[in-house]
Amino acid sequence: MDVSRKLSMVFVGVGGQGLMTAARVLAEAAVDSSTKALVAETHGLSQRGGSIEVHVRLGNVYSPLVPVGEAHVVLGFEMIEAARGVKYLARSGMLLTSETIMRPPLPGVRVPKRAEIESVFKSAGIRYYVVPARAIAEKVGSYMTENMVLLGALAGTGLLEGLVDMYRLRARISELPYADKNLAAFEEGLNTCRSTCGNL
Amino acid sequence: MYRLLGHAGTTELLMGNEAVARGFLEAGGGFASGYPGTPSTEVIEALADVAKEVGIYVEWSSNEKVAVEAAYGASLLGVRSMATMKHVGLNVAADALMSIAYTGVKGGMLIFVANDPSMWSSQNEQDDRYYGLMSYVPVLTPSDPQDAKDLTVLGMELSEKLSHPFLMVSTTRVSHTRAPVILGPLRPPRTKGTFAKSQGLALVPAVARQQREKLISKWEEIERLFSELESVNAVEGEGRRAIIAGGIAYQYVKEALDEVEVKDVKVLKLSTPVPLPKGLVTKLLSDVDEVLVVEELEPVIENQVKALVTDERLGIRVRGKDLVGLVGELTLSRVRKAVRAFLGLSYQEPQTYELKLDLPQRPPSFCPGCPHRATFYALRRAVNGLRIKAIYSGDIGCYSLGLYPPFGEQDIILEMGGSVGVANGLAQAVEGQVPIAIVGDSTFFHAAVPALINAIYNNAPMLVLVLDNRTTAMTGEQPDPGSGVRATGEPAEVVSIEEIAKGVGVREVVTFDPFDLRGATQKLMEALDYVVKERKPAVAVARKACALEAVRKARRMRVQIPLYQVVDDKCTACGICYNAFSCPAILVKDDKKAWIDPSLCTGCGVCADICPYKAIVKVVKEGKGWDEVWM
Ligand SMILES: Cc1ncc(C[n+]2csc(CCOP(=O)(O)OP(=O)(O)O)c2C)c(N)n1
Numbered sequence: 114m115d116v117s118r119k120l121s122m123v124f125v126g127v128g129g130q131g132l133m134t135a136a137r138v139l140a141e142a143a144v145d146s147s148t149k150a151l152v153a154e155t156h157g158l159s160q161r162g163g164s165i166e167v168h169v170r171l172g173n174v175y176s177p178l179v180p181v182g183e184a185h186v187v188l189g190f191e192m193i194e195a196a197r198g199v200k201y202l203a204r205s206g207m208l209l210t211s212e213t214i215m216r217p218p219l220p221g222v223r224v225p226k227r228a229e230i231e232s233v234f235k236s237a238g239i240r241y242y243v244v245p246a247r248a249i250a251e252k253v254g255s256y257m258t259e260n261m262v263l264l265g266a267l268a269g270t271g272l273l274e275g276l277v278d279m280y281r282l283r284a285r286i287s288e289l290p291y292a293d294k295n296l297a298a299f300e301e302g303l304n305t306c307r308s309t310c311g312n313l
Numbered sequence: 314m315y316r317l318l319g320h321a322g323t324t325e326l327l328m329g330n331e332a333v334a335r336g337f338l339e340a341g342g343g344f345a346s347g348y349p350g351t352p353s354t355e356v357i358e359a360l361a362d363v364a365k366e367v368g369i370y371v372e373w374s375s376n377e378k379v380a381v382e383a384a385y386g387a388s389l390l391g392v393r394s395m396a397t398m399k400h401v402g403l404n405v406a407a408d409a410l411m412s413i414a415y416t417g418v419k420g421g422m423l424i425f426v427a428n429d430p431s432m433w434s435s436q437n438e439q440d441d442r443y444y445g446l447m448s449y450v451p452v453l454t455p456s457d458p459q460d461a462k463d464l465t466v467l468g469m470e471l472s473e474k475l476s477h478p479f480l481m482v483s484t485t486r487v488s489h490t491r492a493p494v495i496l497g498p499l500r501p502p503r504t505k506g507t508f509a510k511s512q513g514l515a516l517v518p519a520v521a522r523q524q525r526e527k528l529i530s531k532w533e534e535i536e537r538l539f540s541e542l543e544s545v546n547a548v549e550g551e552g553r554r555a556i557i558a559g560g561i562a563y564q565y566v567k568e569a570l571d572e573v574e575v576k577d578v579k580v581l582k583l584s585t586p587v588p589l590p591k592g593l594v595t596k597l598l599s600d601v602d603e604v605l606v607v608e609e610l611e612p613v614i615e616n617q618v619k620a621l622v623t624d625e626r627l628g629i630r631v632r633g634k635d636l637v638g639l640v641g642e643l644t645l646s647r648v649r650k651a652v653r654a655f656l657g658l659s660y661q662e663p664q665t666y667e668l669k670l671d672l673p674q675r676p677p678s679f680c681p682g683c684p685h686r687a688t689f690y691a692l693r694r695a696v697n698g699l700r701i702k703a704i705y706s707g708d709i710g711c712y713s714l715g716l717y718p719p720f721g722e723q724d725i726i727l728e729m730g731g732s733v734g735v736a737n738g739l740a741q742a743v744e745g746q747v748p749i750a751i752v753g754d755s756t757f758f759h760a761a762v763p764a765l766i767n768a769i770y771n772n773a774p775m776l777v778l779v780l781d782n783r784t785t786a787m788t789g790e791q792p793d794p795g796s797g798v799r800a801t802g803e804p805a806e807v808v809s810i811e812e813i814a815k816g817v818g819v820r821e822v823v824t825f826d827p828f829d830l831r832g833a834t835q836k837l838m839e840a841l842d843y844v845v846k847e848r849k850p851a852v853a854v855a856r857k858a859c860a861l862e863a864v865r866k867a868r869r870m871r872v873q874i875p876l877y878q879v880v881d882d883k884c885t886a887c888g889i890c891y892n893a894f895s896c897p898a899i900l901v902k903d904d905k906k907a908w909i910d911p912s913l914c915t916g917c918g919v920c921a922d923i924c925p926y927k928a929i930v931k932v933v934k935e936g937k938g939w940d941e942v943w944m
Binding site (some may be wrong): 128140141150154174180181182196197204220221224230233239 | 324325326490491493564568644645646663665669670671672673674675678680892893899900
């Protein structure tokens with residue numbers, strides 16, 4: 114494993130979307146691969162349907178938090194949150210996001226559309242990929258596996274190479290309940306990103 | 314097997330709080346008590362999970378003061394004990410802490426406190442290391458989960474050796490960070506003992522005066538001992554500049570120094586901020602020109618270092634909060650800036666992307682099916698129905714979210730139990746308004762009961778509305794005295810809120826089911842009417858389980874969860890369900906009509922009641938046992 118490398122990631126989404134499980138599985142697989150891993154989560158109030166952030170850092174790292182503008186990857190579990198999470202993205206970084214959009218339950222709230230969000234990503238010059246995570250999760254048979262589709266997409270970027278052994282990652286996923294569906298979701302996510310993300 | 318019970322020598326990814334729990338087991342701890350509070354809660358949760366397996370005693374206490382007193386009681390029997398809480402919990406337990414310092418302990422005793430800089434889940438930002446200085450209780454601060462485990466073991470051992478309580482103070486980024494932890498050997502716990510009378514335990518003034526003398530000499534002994542603890546107070550590097558880093562700050566300093574070329578700087582990782590190990594720090598500073606202290610929250614180390622520099626006439630400049638700043642949690646960029654400024658290096662913020670898009674905020678909100686939403690809806694109806702002007706004296710819990718639109722029914726939120734306490738003053742001095750104290754079940758048991766007694770004793774007309782969702786929901790659904798179950802899963806007596814109210818002399822006590830909106834509104838009107846007409850306190854209890862628990866229980870017991878849907882033809886797009894009721898499961902379509910997301914709906918059915926056009930109907934019927942899962 115590459116000891117001098119650092120990989121900083123921020124997972125963003127809405128409480129209850131399984132960000133923490135995805136981050137934990139990834140970090141456990143990293144530790145199994147003899148890579149240092151730090152996962153920092155925000156708990157408490159944020160669980161109640163609010164925005165949440167989980168910072169995941171691998172390699173030669175000490176700070177549990179990723180500074181603004183330094184994430185190699187921002188992984189969005191929801192598009193509005195992905196847009197909010199862009200502040201963490203390094204200029205060379207990559208934004209992966211689910212196509213899911215969740216309406217904040219506020220009276221009279223205006224919810225931006227997917228096309229609108231994508232167009233600002235484009236005009237800002239961000240390298241991004243919208244993962245059809247919900248569609249894949251439904252195909253696999255459970256919308257609860259969306260987090261594994263996204264973890265698969267992250268693996269599909271190739272950025273984990275040298276830090277996390279893929280077979281160890283699969284082994285950790287297979288410890289989850291509904292292992293079959295979660296693994297299937299992971300593979301689908303990996304394939305969709307592998308064929309697309311490389312060209313971003 | 315439980316992750317917490319892994320073999321010695323193996324590496325586990327543990328959260329800082331889990332690491333504390335593991336440390337407790339490695340230290341042979343036998344008694345753990347706590348009161349939930351972010352970011353401290355997982356210590357007791359982790360220990361409760363394995364309590365039966367390892368044969369230790371673990372409890373959720375009714376509040377932090379009781380938790381500390383209970384742990385102290387066990388320690389007097391020779392059992393190694395720990396009490397856990399969040400930073401503000403120690404305010405509640407401070408009275409006990411101050412006295413325990415005087416009597417000392419027998420079995421090792423650790424008080425674990427998690428601070429919450431940046432107030433991710435708290436009402437204030439507070440540095441509990443100050444309590445160490447105030448009470449003469451030594452403080453340990455971990456910098457990461459590995460330290461959290463190791464310092465728990467060390468603290469327990471030193472506490473027992475010195476017969477003195479120890480504080481361990483962590484912060485969010487230690488408590489809630491998962492990191493690899495190398496496990497040590499588990500030690501069989503001691504869980505029972507007998508009480509042996511000893512001098513100094515009964516703090517009447519004559520005894521307390523003697524204990525105070527002893528306390529001061531113990532303090533000097535501890536300071537000397539900390540100066541020799543090179544394993545946890547380690548110095549790295551060489552140079553004529555020094556950085557002292559306490560707690561999590563050490564990790565940020567380490568990464569910040571990794572990134573720069575300058576290497577002529579020594580770093581003291583200080584795990585024992587209170588009392589400052591004077592011998593060690595004097596030696597460190599004897600050959601440097603300047604020192605920077607980096608620590609999260611208050612200048613606890615910095616002020617002690619400044620005093621030392623003056624006392625020892627070291628004549629060097631001490632930098633700290635002037636470069637790091639006081640407010641909010643530390644971050645890598647904050648520490649980088651401070652370290653580079655100290656070293657005379659420039660720093661450039663990384664470039665970020667700017668998005669030209671207005672993003673809607675997403676504050677936390679009541680979950681779909683949360684009974685609190687229904688209670689606030691009914692309360693507004695009752696208040697409007699009676700045309701009274703209410704002052705909503707709020708409290709801390711999920712129901713604090715009643716502050717936000719569309720409800721606006723939390724005018725004041727102070728601290729736990731404050732709702733009823735503050736309403737006492739409001740009630741006595743108000744003109745033309747009615748104080749309504751709004752408090753959760755866990756909070757009621759924690760600190761509201763004495764305030765309710767005061768309301769009876771001094772006759773303060775107010776409505777005390779207890780939102781009893783059978784659990785401590787805000788912090789992740791820990792059982793409380795009204796839940797009928799203990800931390801470790803055994804059934805428990807259900808302490809009745811109504812019986813407490815009646816027992817202290819409340820004459821008007823009503824109970825309602827918040828999902829029955831009409832009944833709830835009626836009961837609330839009845840109780841409010843009593844307060845206004847009789848000018849006496851009344852108690853109303855809204856009873857319905859936390860939706861998260863109810864749904865979980867239904868899934869576990871395979872009870873069919875009902876489903877509601879909007880009949881598109883009947884929906885007039887009035888928006889009452891998604892605006893005035895604001896359930897996150899009810900979404901708005903492009904034509905402004907409502908649509909219920911089946912993956913979010915918990916089947917509570919309150920929206921069907923609220924819809925004036927009867928456009929929301931049940932499409933999947935509930936299974937047998939549905940009502941029971943909500944009790
Ligand atoms: C002194 C103190 N201890 C602990 C906490 C953490 N805390 C916040 S709200 C809460 C209790 C919530 O339970 P409850 O009153 O039953 O309301 P619910 O969240 O279930 O609606 C706790 C323990 C705190 N804020 N202050």
